[in-house]
Every structure is written in structure tokens, then in C-alpha cells.
Amino acid sequence: MVFSSITNWFKRRRQLARPWQAVRYIALDLETSGLHPQTDSLLAMAWIELKPPLLDYRSARYYLLGQQDTDLKQSPVVHGLRQQHFADPVDPQQALKELAGVLNGAVLVCHHVQLDWQFLKAAASRYDIRLRPLALFDTLQFDARRLRKQQHHIERGSLTLASCRQRYQLPIYQAHHAFDDAVGCGELFLAQAYHFGGRARVSVGEIIRQTRSA
Amino acid sequence: MQPDFAELQRFLLDCPPFDELDAEQRLAAIEQMQAVYLNKHNVESLFKEHSPALYIVRSGVFDLIAPDDTVIERLESHDLFGFPSLLSGRPVVNRLAVEADGIVYICPEPVFNQLRRASKAFEHYFIRAHGQRLLEEQKSERGASRSRATGHHLQLPISDVLRRKLVQMPSNATIRSAAERMSQEQVSSILIIDPPDTLAGILTDRDLRNRVVAQGLDYELQVNAVMTPAPATVYGRQSLMDALALMTQHNIHHLPVLNDKDEPIGMITNTDLMRQQRSEPVMLISALNKAASLDELIDEAQHMPAYIQTFAARVHDSTIVGRLLASLTDTMTRRLIELYEREHGVAPAAYAWLAFGSQGRQDQTLSSDQDNGLLLADDLNAQQQDWFKGLGDFVCDGLYRCGIPLCPGDIMASNQDCRRSLSGWLDRFSNWTTSPTPKALMYCQIFFDSRMVVGNKRLYNKYRAEVAKLGQSEFFLGNLARLQSNVPVPLGLFNRFRSTESGKDSDLINIKRYGIALINDIVRTYSLHAGLTEPGTLARLQELKGSRLLNRGDNQALGEAWLFLSGLRLQHQLEVWGTDKPKNALDPDELSTLTRRQLKSAFRIIKEAQQGVGLKFGRTG
Numbered sequence: 001m002v003f004s005s006i007t008n009w010f011k012r013r014r015q016l017a018r019p020w021q022a023v024r025y026i027a028l029d030l031e032t033s034g035l036h037p038q039t040d041s042l043l044a045m046a047w048i049e050l051k052p053p054l055l056d057y058r059s060a061r062y063y064l065l066g067q068q069d070t071d072l073k074q075s076p077v078v079h080g081l082r083q084q085h086f087a088d089p090v091d092p093q094q095a096l097k098e099l100a101g102v103l104n105g106a107v108l109v110c111h112h113v114q115l116d117w118q119f120l121k122a123a124a125s126r127y128d129i130r131l132r133p134l135a136l137f138d139t140l141q142f143d144a145r146r147l148r149k150q151q152h153h154i155e156r157g158s159l160t161l162a163s164c165r166q167r168y169q170l171p172i173y174q175a176h177h178a179f180d181d182a183v184g185c186g187e188l189f190l191a192q193a194y195h196f197g198g199r200a201r202v203s204v205g206e207i208i209r210q211t212r213s214a
Numbered sequence: 215m216q217p218d219f220a221e222l223q224r225f226l227l228d229c230p231p232f233d234e235l236d237a238e239q240r241l242a243a244i245e246q247m248q249a250v251y252l253n254k255h256n257v258e259s260l261f262k263e264h265s266p267a268l269y270i271v272r273s274g275v276f277d278l279i280a281p282d283d284t285v286i287e288r289l290e291s292h293d294l295f296g297f298p299s300l301l302s303g304r305p306v307v308n309r310l311a312v313e314a315d316g317i318v319y320i321c322p323e324p325v326f327n328q329l330r331r332a333s334k335a336f337e338h339y340f341i342r343a344h345g346q347r348l349l350e351e352q353k354s355e356r357g358a359s360r361s362r363a364t365g366h367h368l369q370l371p372i373s374d375v376l377r378r379k380l381v382q383m384p385s386n387a388t389i390r391s392a393a394e395r396m397s398q399e400q401v402s403s404i405l406i407i408d409p410p411d412t413l414a415g416i417l418t419d420r421d422l423r424n425r426v427v428a429q430g431l432d433y434e435l436q437v438n439a440v441m442t443p444a445p446a447t448v449y450g451r452q453s454l455m456d457a458l459a460l461m462t463q464h465n466i467h468h469l470p471v472l473n474d475k476d477e478p479i480g481m482i483t484n485t486d487l488m489r490q491q492r493s494e495p496v497m498l499i500s501a502l503n504k505a506a507s508l509d510e511l512i513d514e515a516q517h518m519p520a521y522i523q524t525f526a527a528r529v530h531d532s533t534i535v536g537r538l539l540a541s542l543t544d545t546m547t548r549r550l551i552e553l554y555e556r557e558h559g560v561a562p563a564a565y566a567w568l569a570f571g572s573q574g575r576q577d578q579t580l581s582s583d584q585d586n587g588l589l590l591a592d593d594l595n596a597q598q599q600d601w602f603k604g605l606g607d608f609v610c611d612g613l614y615r616c617g618i619p620l621c622p623g624d625i626m627a628s629n630q631d632c633r634r635s636l637s638g639w640l641d642r643f644s645n646w647t648t649s650p651t652p653k654a655l656m657y658c659q660i661f662f663d664s665r666m667v668v669g670n671k672r673l674y675n676k677y678r679a680e681v682a683k684l685g686q687s688e689f690f691l692g693n694l695a696r697l698q699s700n701v702p703v704p705l706g707l708f709n710r711f712r713s714t715e716s717g718k719d720s721d722l723i724n725i726k727r728y729g730i731a732l733i734n735d736i737v738r739t740y741s742l743h744a745g746l747t748e749p750g751t752l753a754r755l756q757e758l759k760g761s762r763l764l765n766r767g768d769n770q771a772l773g774e775a776w777l778f779l780s781g782l783r784l785q786h787q788l789e790v791w792g793t794d795k796p797k798n799a800l801d802p803d804e805l806s807t808l809t810r811r812q813l814k815s816a817f818r819i820i821k822e823a824q825q826g827v828g829l830k831f832g833r834t835g
Binding site for chain 2: 046052053054055056057058060061062168169170171173174177178179180183187190191194198199
């Protein structure tokens with residue numbers, strides 16, 4: 001057990017030293033019934049796989065996870081999700097297993113990744129599933145750090161997915177479906193990563209470090 | 215489970231030809247696509263790693279560069295590239311340069327081929343785009359049924375409405391037998407046809423009245439003594455609009471119809487045209503013809519703009535509107551001349567009323583102003599001159615009060631300078647052709663698009679032939695060609711639209727001045743060189759087929775560009791009618807993606823034609 005976690009640690013370190021373009025990324029967005037991973041539930045998840053510089057629409061997935069009696073709370077307002085959307089829900093265990101599969105060895109990319117990660121971990125643990133991404137990348141923190149570094153005053157609303165995308169002249173998306181946000185986040189990641197590490201050889205680890213508070 | 219890809223669906227719906235696919239086909243394509251964040255760090259590997267493929271620009275700006283380092287095109291949102299090598303099977307030789315990073319979708323070859331098989335419209339789009347023939351009219355099933363359902367009957371071929379069988383007599387038959395035959399068949403005209411199937415003439419009720427009975431001729435004479443020989447004719451494949459235009463132009467009510475072998479197949483009359491349902495154009499023309507006074511004529515003419523608007527919205531073919539407006543203006547002109555003659559007696563000498571510019575070419579719009587003149591017999595005395603001065607004043611003022619704006623350049627028969635004898639006009643033309651100033655050169659061109667509205671045919675034909683001779687001067691054509699090739703087409707570097715206007719209109723492109731008029735000018739140059747006397751641009755192109763200077767492909771492309779721009783202008787004018795917005799300038803950003811691509815394509819054709827005309831004529835002189 002100890003031995004295997006040591007080999008895993010080495011394996012992970014080797015992976016993080018590779019050029020950032022050489023690994024896989026999963027851009028993901030969740031719809032939840034609230035903001036508390038312990039009490040609120042996961043309603044839907046969407047992801048798309050990235051192999052820089054590509055987003056691969058063949059890997060696009062969208063799963064509605066709720067049950068008929070799921071408490072939607074704020075959600076209809078935020079995501080337009082209503083009860084009838086859950087008429088044909090997917091077994092959460094199946095969906096999470098599939099996610100665990102693609103996430104294995106890949107970097108999880110979300111806009112405000114900690115929240116999504118907490119929800120995913122809580123849901124996965126319920127089904128005894130282990131999610132083992134290589135690392136987490138937060139597109140929100142990346143821009144927050146960049147703005148702080150440039151000594152910008154960070155204005156309210158300037159770190160939303162849409163505002164961040166605007167700074168990279170990415171197209172404006174009208175839809176606020178979990179899948180469109182996953183794609184939006186994936187594109188934002190590519191823009192950020194190429195701006196930071198397009199020219200020289202930059203490792204995955206270095207890219208990830210750009211998302212920690214300075 | 216797959217997401218519904220709402221965002222990408224919406225984008226592709228606005229990205230022809232993906233809008234031609236059904237939702238299921240579009241979804242199947244999306245599910246197999248990839249998106250690349252294209253920037254200077256990865257642009258070199260795009261073609262290496264992902265070709266052949268169809269690329270769709272979602273955002274960013276990229277230049278497509280040929281192996282000789284010239285920029286082929288600047289690619290922006292909604293632009294497609296990569297399909298030439300998909301269609302030809304040849305490897306990509308061009309490269310890309312990044313101006314601004316962005317998202318490009320990649321549609322791999324197998325998916326592209328699958329879509330081509332699934333949708334004819336999709337396939338046709340790329341075949342046309344590959345051949346740079348985006349303006350070619352789409353002959354899809356959908357398009358055909360649409361135009362038939364909503365089209366105006368004036369677009370129908372004449373042969374569709376020929377019902378009566380051909381009534382004919384040989385030219386050596388007697389007048390009596392012809393009259394008997396007409397009364398048996400209950401027709402108002404009869405075709406005089408000599409074996410084998412050669413149209414010799416036409417005999418009408420009116421001829422019997424005016425040339426036989428009133429003159430007291432012997433009914434046993436042969437019809438060829440009183441028939442109208444070599445009458446104006448139409449072909450069965452031509453449209454009812456063609457027939458209507460010809461009838462108003464010659465002020466006649468009967469037209470023999472020929473097949474493509476020039477054999478007579480029937481007769482079409484203005485009653486046939488009236489009988490067609492919803493035949494307002496014919497009614498309007500006949501109301502104008504019947505107006506008993508200037509006030510009545512002005513009253514009738516007030517209906518014209520509203521009428522033309524509803525008419526234009528119904529017709530599929532925009533050229534029909536230009537021709538109808540010219541026919542209406544012709545009719546008003548003739549009626550005004552008749553009213554003037556009633557007041558001041560008939561013309562004291564031979565003359566021809568000339569229509570220049572858009573009326574001459576028959577591509578008039580509701581905002582076109584008057585361009586006319588008078589060709590007069592030689593050596594008129596002061597009194598005769600006065601009669602024609604009065605005519606010019608009366609008709610131009612009358613046309614103005616009927617809604618045809620005065621010409622700001624004063625090219626009107628009310629201006630003494632535009633009332634000239636044959637030699638007077640020829641002097642003027644030879645001034646232009648031998649020692650033109652730049653301004654005169656620009657301004658003289660519309661005089662070469664002339665048509666006689668009413669008057670002495672022999673006088674006009676002589677004028678037309680002499681003018682055509684002067685127009686063939688190489689020195690003159692060289693000057694015209696240089697002038698035309700210097701007009702800035704509103705495509706800037708990298709084939710981007712460039713505004714042609716200034717001030718508050720600085721987003722607009724004038725598609726008349728830098729499009730339609732420029733094509734008119736270029737085609738006129740070829741046509742003058744060939745000595746043609748036809749004034750209309752499409753008709754000139756038709757006659758130029760087989761010309762060694764203008765090859766068939768370029769000829770067709772110019773015609774398509776002209777048709778496209780005329781249609782676009784008509785659409786635009788209908789939209790802005792009644793507002794103070796410019797009538798000939800529009801904002802390309804307000805056009806649909808397809809129309810924008812077509813507009814670029816039209817300007818590209820014009821640019822090439824400019825270079826062509828410059829090379830062929832511009833060097834001499």
C-alpha cells in the first residue's frame with residue numbers, strides 16, 4: 001500500500017514535469033441544487049476532453065443525474081432545469097464511473113474548480129468511486145492571479161466565465177447549459193495556457209502553479 | 215449521453231451551407247468535429263496534422279497565404295477554408311498566419327464527404343465556391359418551387375400562355391381573303407407567312423382600317439402591299455415581361471412569337487397580357503396611355519411607387535423591375551409628347567426622343583433620375599427650334615411631376631445642350647472621344663447607353679451607327695479603361711470590405727457606384743469596342759458571347775455579379791423606402807453570412823474585370 005502510493009507519487013511527478021501540451025485535460029461543468037457539497041446535490045454534469053490545442057467534440061458528455069424528487073431549490077432559476085428534465089435520468093454511478101475513467105491521469109479544468117471538485121468527491125464517495133485526476137486547474141484563479149500580478153483592481157464580476165473569456169477575445173456564448181459552459185471553460189483554458197506557456201517549454205506543473213494564490 | 219450542442223448548432227445555422235442540413239445531419243457533424251485554439255504557437259502544425267479537412271472560423275483573424283507569399287484572403291468568423299484540397303484531392307500548399315488568436319472548428323474529411331452525400335445543397339455550395347461561382351443561381355428543387363409559387367406571372371415564358379392556334383395567310387393572298395379569314399377566326403391580327411415557315415409580316419384590324427378602307431384600296435390587292443413587313447417579334451422562351459416591354463417600346467398591340475428556329479408559332483396580344491391574372495403592370499401602362507390631360511397623367515403616376523413596391527416584393531427576377539420602370543417612363547414620355555402635340559401641333563420636323571442612362575439600359579430604379587435628350591433634324595429654323603424647346607420643357611417637367619426626379623447634371627431635353635441635330639450630337643461625341651477631360655470622360659459614358667423612346671427610326675438608327683463608330687476609337691477606349699480600372703472596389707487588403715462613404719455613413723458600401731455602375735462601365739467598354747448598339751448591360755453581355763476579348767467565363771461572372779448586386783440593391787431599396795437612409799449604400803454587417811460572402815465574391819469579380827479591361831484597352835492611347 002505504502003509502496004504503491006510512493007510509485008504513484010513518482011509517476012505523478014513525472015507526469016507533471018511533461019510539457020503541458022502533452023497531457024489530457026477534462027473541462028467540466030456541474031449543475032447543482034446549491035453551493036454546499038455536503039447538503040446540496042449534483043443535478044447534471046457535462047465534460048469535454050482536451051488534447052491541446054484540440055477540444056474533441058467526440059468526447060462530449062452530458063448527464064442528468066437527479067431523481068424525480070430531487071430538490072431543485074434555486075436551480076430552475078440558475079440553469080433552467082425543471083422536474084421534467086429528470087424524466088430520463090442516468091444512474092449517477094454509471095456516469096461517475098465513466099468520469100473516473102476519463103479523468104484518470106488527466107487534469108480537471110473548471111471555472112472555480114474547488115467547488116466542482118468538492119461536489120464530485122462527495123458524489124463519488126457515495127458510490128465508492130475514486131476520482132484520480134493528475135491535477136486540478138482553475139481558470140478563475142488563473143485570471144485572478146494574472147490580474148493581481150498586473151496590479152489590476154479586480155472589479156466585481158470581472159472573474160465570471162464570460163468576463164474571463166472576453167479578455168481573450170473568445171466568442172460570446174448565449175447559452176448557459178452545463179455543456180456550453182464546459183466548452184467555454186475548455187476554450188478559456190487553452191487561451192490561458194497558450195498565453196502563458198505557448199512559446200517556451202512549460203511543464204504541466206508550472207501551468208498548474210499559476211492557479212494558486214500568489 | 216450527448217449534449218444538445220445548442221451553441222454550436224446556433225452558430226452553424228448562420229454559417230452556410232450548414233444551414234442547408236437538417237438538424238439531425240448537423241448534429242451528426244458536430245458530434246465528430248474538433249475545435250482548435252489557433253494561435254501563433256500551433257498554426258504551423260494545423261495543416262500538417264489535420265488535413266484534408268474543412269475548417270470553420272469561429273473567432274480570431276487569420277490570413278491565408280499562397281506559396282508566393284501573397285495573401286489570398288483574410289479569414290474571420292463564419293469563413294470556411296480547406297475545401298479546395300478536399301474537393302481536388304491535392305495537398306494543401308497555402309499556409310496560415312495568425313492576426314488574432316481564435317477558435318477554428320475542424321470537420322474531418324470523412325464527415326465532410328458524408329455531408330456531401332447526405333445533402334445536395336451542401337455539396338453544390340462547395341462545388342460552386344470551389345469554382346468561385348458563389349453567385350450562380352442555385353437551381354435546387356426548393357428554389358425552383360419557391361420562385362414558381364411566389365413569382366409574378368410576367369416571369370412566365372410566352373410559350374406558356376400561347377393558346378390559340380396560329381392564324382396565317384401567305385403574302386400573295388388577297389386583302390379580302392385575309393379579312394375573311396380574320397373574321398372567321400375572330401382575331402384582330404393575322405400572320406403573313408411564306409413557305410417554308412418564314413414570317414413575312416403582320417396584318418391587323420388597324421391596318422385594314424387605316425391602310426385599306428380609309429385609303430380606298432382595292433380588296434383584291436395582295437396583302438403584302440398593306441401588311442407591316444418584318445415586324446418586331448419575340449421568342450416563345452422569352453418572358454411576358456419581354457413581350458410587354460417590346461409592346462410599350464414600339465407602341466404596338468400584337469407580337470408574332472417565334473420558336474428558336476425562327477419559325478412563327480403564334481401571336482401574343484396586349485389583351486392576352488391583360489387577361490393574365492393580376493396584370494397590374496399592363497393596367498397601369500394602359501391607364502397612363504389613356505390619361506386625357508397632364509393632371510390625369512400625374513394622378514395615375516402617383517400610384518407608381520406603391521405599386522412598384524408590392525410588385526418588386528413579388529418578383530423573383532430583379533431585372534423585371536428595372537424594365538417595368540423603364541416601360542412606365544417610356545409610356546409617360548410618349549403620352550406627354552402626345553399631349554404637347556395636341557396643344558402645339560405635330561412636330562415640325564423629324565426627331566427622336568432619346569433615353570440615356572438607366573432608362574436607356576432599362577435598369578431604372580425608383581430613385582433613378584431623368585436622363586434624356588432630343589435628336590433633331592438638321593437645319594431647323596428658329597420657330598421649329600422653339601417647338602422642340604417647348605417639348606423638352608413640357609416633357610421633362612411632366613416627368614418630374616409624375617415622380618421621375620430631375621437630373622442634377624442637367625442631362626435633359628429641356629437643356630439646350632441636350633437638343634442637337636445629328637451633326638451636333640456627333641460633334642459632341644467626337645469631342646469626348648478625341649480630347650476628353652477626366653470629368654467629361656466620366657460623365658459622357660451614359661450617353662453611350664441610348665434608346666429611342668419615340669420618333670423617327672431612320673434618324674435614330676443613323677445616329678446610333680455613327681455614335682457606335684466614334685465609340686470604337688482606341689484612344690477613347692483606352693481612356694475609359696484606365697478610368698474604370700482606377701475606381702476603388704470596396705475590398706481592402708485581404709479581401710475585407712472597405713467602406714466607400716464618409717461621415718455618418720462610414721460603415722456603408724455604395725453598391726451602385728462601386729458595383730453595378732462599374733460593371734455597366736466595363737461592359738460598355740467591351741461593347742463599344744465590338745461596335746454594338748445595344749444599351750442594356752445583360753443584353754450587351756449576351757451579344758458579347760463569343761467575343762475574343764471577353765471570355766465566356768468572365769462574361770458569365772460579370773452577368774452574375776450584376777444580377778446579384780441589382781437584386782441586393784432592389785431588396786435594400788424596398789427596405790429603406792420612405793426613410794432618409796441611403797438608397798444605394800448598405801452596411802455589410804447587416805447582411806446574412808451568405809449574402810456577405812456573395813457580395814465579396816461579386817466585388818472580387820469586378821476587381822478582376824477591372825484588371826482585365828485595364829490590360830486589354832488601358833495600354834493603348
